[in-house]
Amino acid sequence: MTLWGGRFGDDPDASVWAFTASPTDRRLLAVDVAGSIAHATALGSAGILPPDEVGEILAGLDSIVTEVQSGEFDFNETDEDVHTAVERRLGELIGPVAGKLHTGRSRNDQIALDIRLYLLESVARLEAGITGFAGVLVDVAERVGEMIVPSYTHLQQAQAVPFAHHLLAHAWTVLRDLQRFGDLRTRLAVSPLGASAGGGSRLPLQPAAAAAELGLQAVFVNSLDAVSSRDQATEYAWCCTQTFVDLSRLAEEIVLWSSSEFGWITLADRHSTGSSALPHKKNPDPAELTRGKAASAVGRLAALLSMMKGLPLSYNRDMQEDKEHLFSLGDDLEGALGAMSALVEGAEFHPMAPAGNVTALDLAEVLVERGVPFREAHEAVGRLVAARHGQGATLLGVDLDDLTAVHDAFQAGDESLTDPVESVRARRSPGGGSFESTNEQIAHLREELRGRP
Ligand code: ARG
Numbered sequence: 354m355t356l357w358g359g360r361f362g363d364d365p366d367a368s369v370w371a372f373t374a375s376p377t378d379r380r381l382l383a384v385d386v387a388g389s390i391a392h393a394t395a396l397g398s399a400g401i402l403p404p405d406e407v408g409e410i411l412a413g414l415d416s417i418v419t420e421v422q423s424g425e426f427d428f429n430e431t432d433e434d435v436h437t438a439v440e441r442r443l444g445e446l447i448g449p450v451a452g453k454l455h456t457g458r459s460r461n462d463q464i465a466l467d468i469r470l471y472l473l474e475s476v477a478r479l480e481a482g483i484t485g486f487a488g489v490l491v492d493v494a495e496r497v498g499e500m501i502v503p504s505y506t507h508l509q510q511a512q513a514v515p516f517a518h519h520l521l522a523h524a525w526t527v528l529r530d531l532q533r534f535g536d537l538r539t540r541l542a543v544s545p546l547g548a549s550a551g552g553g554s555r556l557p558l559q560p561a562a563a564a565a566e567l568g569l570q571a572v573f574v575n576s577l578d579a580v581s582s583r584d585q586a587t588e589y590a591w592c593c594t595q596t597f598v599d600l601s602r603l604a605e606e607i608v609l610w611s612s613s614e615f616g617w618i619t620l621a622d623r624h625s626t627g628s629s630a631l632p633h634k635k636n637p638d639p640a641e642l643t644r645g646k647a648a649s650a651v652g653r654l655a656a657l658l659s660m661m662k663g664l665p666l667s668y669n670r671d672m673q674e675d676k677e678h679l680f681s682l683g684d685d686l687e688g689a690l691g692a693m694s695a696l697v698e699g700a701e702f703h704p705m706a707p708a709g710n711v712t713a714l715d716l717a718e719v720l721v722e723r724g725v726p727f728r729e730a731h732e733a734v735g736r737l738v739a740a741r742h743g744q745g746a747t748l749l750g751v752d753l754d755d756l757t758a759v760h761d762a763f764q765a766g767d768e769s770l771t772d773p774v775e776s777v778r779a780r781r782s783p784g785g786g787s788f789e790s791t792n793e794q795i796a797h798l799r800e801e802l803r804g805r806p
Contacts, residue, residue: 354441355433356455375434377676383421384470385435385463389443390414391566392458392546399559401457406450413447435467436460457558459550461580461668466546468675470567472589473541475683476534481806482690483531483596489698490524491798496702499788501777502617503707512714513707513773514786521794523603528801530596537588543571545579551667552576581667586675587657593682594650600689601647604640607696610704611637621699624692639692646685653678707773709747710738715770715779716748716756716763723762733760 355365365373390411397407417439420426432438443451494517502519503510544567547553547560553576564572573579610617620637628634657678660671713734720730737759741747748771756763769775780787 354429354431354437356437356440356460373433373670375673375676376428377680378435378464378467378673379428379438380676380680381435381464381467381471382426382439383418384467384474385439386414386417386421387470387567388463388466388546389439389454390418391563393454394566395547395559395563396453396456398562399557401556401558402453406453409447409450410443410454413443413451416446417442434460436463457549457554457556458546459548459580461550462545462548462576464672465548465580465582466544466567468583468586468679469541469543469545469569472586472679472683473538475679476538476541476589477806478687479593479596479683479690480531480534482687482694483527483534484802484805486600486690486694486697487524487527487531487798488802489694490520490527491795491802493697493700493702494520494524494791495795500702500704501707501773502704503711503773504786510708510711512786513711513776515777515788515791516702516704517791517795518786521791521798523599524798525794526599527596528798530592530599531805533592533595537585537592539570540585540588542569543573543585544569545573548573548576548579551580577667581664583657583661583672583675586679587654587661590650590654590657590678590682593686594647594654597643597647597650597686597689600693601644603697604643604647604693607640607700608637608644611640615705617702617704619701619703620696621701624696624699637696639696643689643693646689650682650685653682709749709771711773712748712771712776713738715776716767719767719770720760720762725760725762730760 393402393407393410393414396402397404402410417426420442426438426442428438429441432441440451440454443454497516497520500516501513502516504512504514504519544560544564546563546567547558549558560572564570607618607620609615611620620635622635624639625635626638628636657675660674664671716737717727717730717734720733721727725733737751737755738748740755740759741751751768751771753763753765753768756767770779777787780790784790
């Protein structure tokens, strides 16, 4: 069935029908019916349809809601899209008055509304997923206590830091992802219903009444913008993709950490997979697939942006292609958040101690405290590192003679600065990798996450 037979002499060609019909949008069924209920109610309050007809339409839509909830709603292969399926079913239930539901409405404002309602629900689930994942990171940061690891730049060991500091860096990152979804919510919660085909209507539609029915806070101001814009959808795609990229960076670290070479982490058996060929293998597949699906997310975001960039106002059928990308982005991200939360929560952490040169900056900074210019201190400690390297050693185990050989401002007792644990204990710059800082961060993050979904 189509909603547009009148001006056509022929039925659609089978190949064109197969190419243009949109079974993908069946996931919008529940929100599409909710939009129709709001629209019919608003037609009634505007006096465009009489109360008895509105009553019949609403009763029919209520029956459809029941069918949707019980999984009994049947689509026909001949339904062009979800909107057509609902109108067809309404006609079967209540007869010709069903033909009045589409008064003052177009599938252009209808689909724009459906996407917004669907994405609002998806955002709520993703926010819960991110909140849960951030909570796991904070729990694990607390659990690892005073374990110390090297921080890295260029994947070379840099400074000693609490392992909690590293884990919490990821928690702060995903907290920003969470905040971005929250910001997006205000732009999604704007009703386009009442924009009609794009130019409005000669009927006295009441878009604000329909929006209020739906619990949306705002209404479109420009009807062309209402049916044309998909920036809320691409923003959702970006929020998902950015979150995926952030998860993927931790996933990459987990893959590294679980290697024999690093040996920092043991994944629970239930969160790992085996090899069909190599009996000893235990693979970090959930982390690898998070990394892999992040690539798909980047591709889907690029596809959505590319789809939109050449479209004249207002609605264009190209926009139908957004569904597949939006649905997959949400599904994949929900899946990744669940799997990564389980993986991190169930893992055992036993990171290796930092190598012996991670305290080089401490040695330079103690000279700075004694008035030596940083550049000169850097040079002196660099020479010491080179000399030790020549002896097959690191800064661990240097004695006072080694120190004073490169700079006379070194004093007895400075040897202890080469202990990575001492390095962390002496760190005092705000937000730096110290135990005081990680304790504060844990409390701060718990506060940020409290009361969220
Ligand atoms: N299925 C379309 C979409 O997803 C909505 C229908 C609008 N079609 C139309 N011919 N105006 O974008």
